[in-house]
Amino acid sequence: MISTKSKIILDTDPGGDDCFAFLWLISLAKQEKAEIVAVTSVDGNVSAQLTFASSCKLLKLCNFDDVEVGRGVIGGSKRDDIEDAGTIHGMDGLGNLSHTLPKPEQKYESARYSDDILIEKLREFPGEITIVAIAPLTNLAAAEKKSPGILDLAKEIVIMGGAFKVPGNITSEAEFNIAYDPEAAKLIFDRYTHLVILPLDITQNIVFTNEMAEHVAEVNCEHAIAQFIIALCKFMAGTAMAFRETSGLQGFLVHDAATLAYLFYPETLLFRRAQVQIETQGEWTKGKTLYDDRHKTKIGANAWVAMQVDSVNLLAAIVEDLKYLLANV
Numbered sequence: 001m002i003s004t005k006s007k008i009i010l011d012t013d014p015g016g017d018d019c020f021a022f023l024w025l026i027s028l029a030k031q032e033k034a035e036i037v038a039v040t041s042v043d044g045n046v047s048a049q050l051t052f053a054s055s056c057k058l059l060k061l062c063n064f065d066d067v068e069v070g071r072g073v074i075g076g077s078k079r080d081d082i083e084d085a086g087t088i089h090g091m092d093g094l095g096n097l098s099h100t101l102p103k104p105e106q107k108y109e110s111a112r113y114s115d116d117i118l119i120e121k122l123r124e125f126p127g128e129i130t131i132v133a134i135a136p137l138t139n140l141a142a143a144e145k146k147s148p149g150i151l152d153l154a155k156e157i158v159i160m161g162g163a164f165k166v167p168g169n170i171t172s173e174a175e176f177n178i179a180y181d182p183e184a185a186k187l188i189f190d191r192y193t194h195l196v197i198l199p200l201d202i203t204q205n206i207v208f209t210n211e212m213a214e215h216v217a218e219v220n221c222e223h224a225i226a227q228f229i230i231a232l233c234k235f236m237a238g239t240a241m242a243f244r245e246t247s248g249l250q251g252f253l254v255h256d257a258a259t260l261a262y263l264f265y266p267e268t269l270l271f272r273r274a275q276v277q278i279e280t281q282g283e284w285t286k287g288k289t290l291y292d293d294r295h296k297t298k299i300g301a302n303a304w305v306a307m308q309v310d311s312v313n314l315l316a317a318i319v320e321d322l323k324y325l326l327a328n329v
């Protein structure tokens with residue numbers, strides 16, 4: 001848990017829910033609770049080029065564009081039988097709103113690769129950096145391959161991913177972030193024990209509604225961030241409804257934001273310690289996350305797995321912090 005200003009690297013593939021995690025984290029940074037050391041973008045919801053551009057645009061939107069953005073490692077072990085998530089998040093990953101955001105200065109072609117940034121920053125601040133991983137784990141696995149054991153230098157690795165006792169969202173058995181690059185996930189879960197995982201089991205209860213977006217925007221309704229929040233939420237709510245994700249509520253699941261709830265509002269979550277394993281061989285179950293639920297002595301526990309969420313208070317925390325962001329831009 002974090003009690004002072006914490007150093008964070010955000011590993012992300014925006015993504016509608018990534019955007020809400022992004023804006024929430026920037027609010028926490030403005031409140032002096034967090035320091036964003038770097039953003040490491042990665043291929044996932046949409047291509048590496050687009051997730052890089054979106055990360056830069058989101059930072060620029062909030063006047064945080066002095067934060068370095070890494071470009072996603074290409075040629076990991078990503079599956080080619082899974083399409084990206086453009087149908088959920090818009091073809092640009094941002095609800096087809098990227099043209100409304102400011103043009104960034106950072107260029108994909110000249111950007112450093114995300115794994116190199118991870119390695120450099122972890123060596124620079126050993127034991128201090130929390131990696132918030134809200135995308136396929138391709139960059140983390142690449143850093144591990146390039147510099148084995150490097151992630152031991154992270155204070156903690158907080159991952160949105162997996163589905164244990166509920167259906168997946170990319171297949172019946174698997175969640176997108178893990179299933180997109182299951183070999184990368186397996187590498188990380190087999191090697192490290194300071195992992196925290198926020199699975200669909202709890203994120204499926206975190207519905208950010210259009211009403212909440214409007215409530216946030218009222219603080220500073222003319223500002224581009226307010227208009228972006230409203231428009232993105234509306235777009236995401238539309239696809240969430242089409243995919244029956246929100247029990248009929250006009251909103252969408254802000255999966256990735258759960259990582260920040262753990263770090264800054266841990267009272268909203270309950271965890272169990274477990275040995276999480278990643279299925280990489282199954283014909284129908286590739287990318288499935290498992291733990292042994294039988295009542296016997298557990299060995300090899302590697303992760304804290306979130307099992308329950310107080311979604312009312314978690315959502316209230318997001319709303320209040322987004323309001324802070326809009327009141328202080």
Ligand SMILES: [Ca+2]
Nearest residue numbers: 015018134135
């Ligand atoms: Ca994501």
